Amino acid sequence: MKRIIELLKISNVKLWTLFGILLLAITSSFFSILPTNILGETSKIIIDLLAGNGSVNTIKTILIIYVITLILGTIIRNVFCYLSSKFSNMIVFKIRNRTYSKLLKVNVNRLNEMDMGLVTNMVFNNTERLELIFSTSLFTMLSDILDLIIMSIFIIKIDPIILLILISVIPFTYFMAKRSGHEQKILAINRIDAGTKIINNLNDSYNNIDYIRVYNGEEREVKKFGQVNNEYRNISNMSDKKLSTFYVLEKTCRVIGTAIALSYVTFNIINGKVDTGSFLVIVIYSEKFFAPITNMIRYFQYLQQGFASIDNILAFLKEEDFIKYEFLKYKDTAPYLMSGEDLEISVNGNKVATCKNFNIKDKTINLVEGDNGSGKSSILKGLLGIYNIEKGLIYADKKLQYIEKIFAYSKQNAILFNLTVIENCLYPLDLESADSKTIETVKGFLSKLNFKDEQMYKIAGEGGCELSGGEQKKITFIRSMITPTPILILDEITSNIDAKSIQVMEKCIVEESKKRAIIYTTHQISNLISSHTKNIVKVERRQL
Incomplete structure (x- = not known):
């Protein structure tokens, strides 16, 4: 009872x-x-x-x-x-x-x-089985055929x-x-x-x-x-x-x-x-x-x-709630926008990545480097609160303390919502809540990345199954670009993308790096990105 x-x-x-x-x-x-x-x-x-x-x-x-x-x-x-x-x-x-x-x-x-x-x-x-208690009634139990x-x-x-x-x-x-x-x-x-x-x-x-x-x-x-x-x-x-x-x-x-x-x-x-x-x-x-x-x-x-x-x-x-940016401490971090030391990232108690010095500069490209499997993506997920920061502290500049949304994010294994292409780009906004300028900006991005007009209103399907992997990455890239946050995280977003689209995306990244901090990972860094990178973060291979 x-x-x-x-x-x-x-x-x-x-x-x-x-x-x-x-x-x-x-x-x-x-x-x-x-x-x-x-x-x-x-x-x-x-x-x-x-x-x-x-x-x-x-x-x-x-x-x-x-x-x-x-x-x-x-x-x-x-x-x-x-x-x-x-x-x-x-x-x-x-x-x-x-x-x-x-x-x-x-x-x-x-x-x-x-x-x-x-x-x-x-x-x-x-929750469906709650009906067994709240709906099933003794008054509905009638006699059987033998009666x-x-x-x-x-x-x-x-x-x-x-x-x-x-x-x-x-x-x-x-x-x-x-x-x-x-x-x-x-x-x-x-x-x-x-x-x-x-x-x-x-x-x-x-x-x-x-x-x-x-x-x-x-x-x-x-x-x-x-x-x-x-x-x-x-x-x-x-x-x-x-x-x-x-x-x-x-x-x-x-x-x-x-x-x-x-x-x-x-x-x-x-x-x-x-x-x-x-x-x-x-x-x-x-x-x-x-x-x-x-x-x-x-x-x-x-x-x-x-x-x-x-x-x-x-x-x-009664499970413990997720607290956004719980791991961030705020202080004067100049000349960096964000700074961390001796970080260890874990999933279910297992260490998946380490980083001795995690320093992020504002208004430039911050390239995260490390061997394949070293945990570059895991470090970024730790920064987003998706994985747990087991050890170490991350300090953010005081000006970020009262900002509700600090990060925009696009990852290598993009998964989409079961919405239209343009609605996936606008997320969490939709065609009704987004202003006309934002919608036109999204359409411009889609056009540059080889989406035809009729494709913009195509349903992506569950997880984006109606689109190719490259198209899915382009969509999450656009979503991150139109979201006005102090830090933009781009994790392997150009892999398996056609060369023309990569050039468009990298030019956009360079332009965006003049306005906010870009945290960027890639296996193949281009000359354009390299020439505009002013800071490098090293991720060490984790010890199993």
């Missing part, structure tokens, strides 16, 4: 909501019990009538009240079930959004330990015509069930499609987590995730609504059949064909009862699955 309360607090569930559901549940139970009491009163009046007291009209009136009360109780019960499901969907929606937001903020060490399967299971599957068979045998012993009356309702319920099943099948397909969108969104965000953090795209990603998550919730609500409507109509048919059967029994009691006790027997057997033992065992299993998911979710939400 403590875990459920904690989850409700995280979901910001209002007390009046819980009170309303509780009140509706009590009302639903009351109206479910009331018809039996009314029928008991009917039996009493029937006995009085046989003794020469009472009135047939009174019996008719009570039967009408019984029908109205039973239908009303059915409506209230199904409204309660629908609102309970909607309440469950709301909790799943909020917790899923919360876990997704946490994914974008989780500490770098924890993030590096997680694979895509774990992320998918945490954000989607575990129906046994009840049918006893009804036949009383009068086979009564069973025929009840069976006569089946064609109507079958028709409604078939139609409802078709609707649920369509909604189930839509729900799977919506679930696929959520998974794809997760893949997109997971593959681009470094860009999201560097470019402060958390707000946009949470908003985009909320949209697909909301689509999934709406489909679930629609499914529950249609199912609740079916239950009302189906129960109404059964109520009418029961009312006819009871009228027939009453007529036979009056005429002495059956005994008075048959009336309540038919009332009991014409309704489906719960199978307590079987369903309670099943429900207990559901609860255990749900509680396991709650434990996983709560543990994940």
Whole structure:
């Protein structure tokens, strides 16, 4: 119970909501019990009538009240079930959004330990299983087929015509069930499609987590995730609504059949064909009862699955947050913009790179040199907070202390969002939020780098799968160039690029180096880049 309360607090569930559901549940139970009491009163009046007291009209009136009360109780019960499901969907929606937001903020060490399967299971599957607790209700566990068979045998012993009356309702319920099943099948397909969108969104965000953090795209990603998550919730609500409507109509048919059967029994009691006790027997057997033992065992299993998911979710939400630029200390670092000593970079406790002197000058190209596999990219990821700085300190000039976004970044293994080419360049902006000047600048870059006009609005595909590796690098390069930050990090961005595009990119880099610090790595340095490089950072090969 403590875990459920904690989850409700995280979901910001209002007390009046819980009170309303509780009140509706009590009302639903009351109206479910009331018809039996009314029928008991009917039996009493029937006995009085046989003794020469009472009135047939009174019996008719009570039967009408019984029908109205039973239908009303059915409506209230199904409204309660629908609102309970909607309440469950709301909790799943909020917790899923919360876990997704946490994914974008989780500490770098924890993030590096997680694979895509774990992320998918945490954000989607575990939250989905919360429905086992908040949606599955004891009130929905009906009797099984064996109960129906046994009840049918006893009804036949009383009068086979009564069973025929009840069976006569089946064609109507079958028709409604078939139609409802078709609707649920369509909604189930839509729900799977919506679930696929959520998974794809997760893949997109997971593959681009470094860009999201560097470019402060958390707000946009949470908003985009909320949209697909909301689509999934709406489909679930629609499914529950249609199912609740079916239950009302189906129960109404059964109520009418029961009312006819009871009228027939009453007529036979009056005429002495059956005994008075048959009336309540038919009332009991014409309704489906719960199978307590079987369903309670099943429900207990559901609860255990749900509680396991709650434990996983709560543990994940308590993970330490990623703090941007936590590793930076600020002081007067002249003549450098940034300075570090004796740096060691690690991933999951394993040292992946070292650098004795990490000094970065402003308004020039700072070339990071080192042997293949020495960890040049790892040093840069440590600077971005993607990898952990195990030892050493990095000092930044005081003028950077209050800047929200210090770095722009383009890496050698570019991975794109499932957006258009131009939207990938604008990230975290889009065509609506970006100003016309920025959009025109992006189009200019794309044109210079051999993108045709029609390609600019082409969907890049998941991870950029619809584009070549070179095209992906060009896009992340453009994104970093249009982002106004004090430091621009370019990690092997010209490898596997055509010669003409490399010339364009290098000219842009040289021009940009007049405005801000460029941290640059490459395996093949050109004469142009070399002539404008005023500072070199050496990365030593790590000792395994």
